[in-house]
Amino acid sequence: MSSQDIYHLRKQIESVDEEVLRLLERRVDLAKKVGEVKGDASVYDPSREMEIIERLCNLTKELDPKFVSLLFREIISFCRAVQKPIKVACMGPKGSFSHEAVVSFLGRFVDVVFVENPAEVFDHVSKEKAGIGVVPVENTTEGTVYSTLDAFATAEQSISVIGEGQLPIRLALASEEKTMADIEEVYSHPQPFGQCRNWLHKNLPWARQIPTSSTSYAAKIAKTKKKSAAICGRLAAELYGLNILDEGIEDHPYNATRFWLIGRAFARSSERCKTSILFNVAHKPGTLFQALEPLYKAGLNLTLIQSRPLPGNPFEYFFFVDFEGDVGEEKVKEALAAMRSRVERLRVLGSYPQIKFIK
The missing domain is CATH 3.30.70.260 (ACT domain)
Structure with missing residues (x-):
């Protein structure tokens, strides 16, 4: 293939890109009109969003359904934000698995408010400081999250569960360093240390294990401290600009947390x-x-x-x-x-x- 052939193909790609852009602008404009018709009604409808994505995944013949799902999750998230910005409360700090759940279920075009515990998530929704709350309910290895159930038991009657989703918990070793041989200290929450006990014994037996309040806070430490690493999620590693030295380091391959999305109205x-x-x-x-x-x-x-x-x-x-x-x-x-x-x-x-x- 000659350079001239590549040039013409690239011009066709640019033309397709412009067409895609115009279609996206049209979709956003239609979403605005839907928002005007809805008025004060909730702009988040998880059933409708799943229907859209599943239909498109079934329609495609050439594209990976995973790509289609991720792409339209963000398109829908942006269109939803254009209708009415959504504030979402979850347990922080940024990069936590609760934060990862927000992104997984609602996309990146939401305003996230980070709080300390499930009770504060309920409080933010109750006082309308947030339209939606995301709280962990149950983990496959650690069991029920009792603090969430206790918070719901005392929450006001108008709050209800509007959706449920599962987030696979994949743990990574993240660091500013380039190789594991340079790691002398590993930071993380005590639970991930337990979940990666065998991996750590095999791959980093010399490294000191230092517990922190959360995996995302561990990532924050690893960003500033030389010869250190954090056991955290991919989102935390990305947010703090860390290198992922290894991923999927948990000893048991299936580790997932079930989350509730809570709001002030019943779901369709x-x-x-x-x-x-x-x-x-x-x-x-x-x-x-x-x-x-x-x-x-x-x-x-x-x-x-x-x-x-x-x-x-x-x-x-x-x-x-x-x-x-x-x-x-x-x-x-x-x-x-x-x-x-x-x-x-x-x-x-x-x-x-x-x-x-x-x-």
């Missing part, structure tokens, strides 16, 4: 819908069985049941339950109505879609 029904409820029963034999029996009779699949101490009532508990189904379904309505007659208190925390994008 979808095919992949789950419902979360909170209830407590009288402190008598058989009351928990009686409370759950309507869900069993309705054929609803339970995906989580977790007890937590009931404040002010020693050795009594309230229960969180997740099950597959939507509160709009007749069998779910009937089951919840039967439950209400058997419990002391029942609150529906939300019926919401499970956000599943191609990773």
Whole structure:
């Protein structure tokens, strides 16, 4: 192929790029009009966004569906921001896995507010300092995040779960140094040290392990301290400009955290819908069985049941339950109505879609 042939091909690419740009501008303009029609209504509709991306992934014949998913996640994120900027609260600092979850579920065109704990996320949503909150609920290796459940138990009634997504937790060794041979100290949160124990013993047996408050704070230290490294996520490494010396260093290959997206309105029904409820029963034999029996009779699949101490009532508990189904379904309505007659208190925390994008 001659240089002249390459020149002509590049001119065609430039022409296609300009056409793509014009189409994107048209899409943004249409998104603005949709926003005007919506008025004060929420601009975030996770079910609709998943429908768009899944349809496009199924339509493509030449492109990698993962590329299509990532591309349109950001296009949708930008168009959403054009309609109405969204402020999202999550646990920080920047580069945390909660921050990574925000980017994964909502894209990069959101204003992120970093707070210390799940209770503060709920507080920001409650006081309308943020339109959406993202909180961890459960990890495959560490189990339930009790601080999130406790915060929900005391949150105001208007707050509900509007979406759920899973984030694979992939840990990386990141540093300003170029090789692992130069590393003398490794910083991270205690949990990742435990999750990478075998890898560290094999690859960095000489390095001192120094615990920090978070993986993202470890990345911040590694940025400024010579001969040091951090065990953190890819986002934290990118934000602090670190070299990734190795990735996927966790000892167990499947490590994921389930996150809830919370807001002040119920989510629209979808095919992949789950419902979360909170209830407590009288402190008598058989009351928990009686409370759950309507869900069993309705054929609803339970995906989580977790007890937590009931404040002010020693050795009594309230229960969180997740099950597959939507509160709009007749069998779910009937089951919840039967439950209400058997419990002391029942609150529906939300019926919401499970956000599943191609990773």
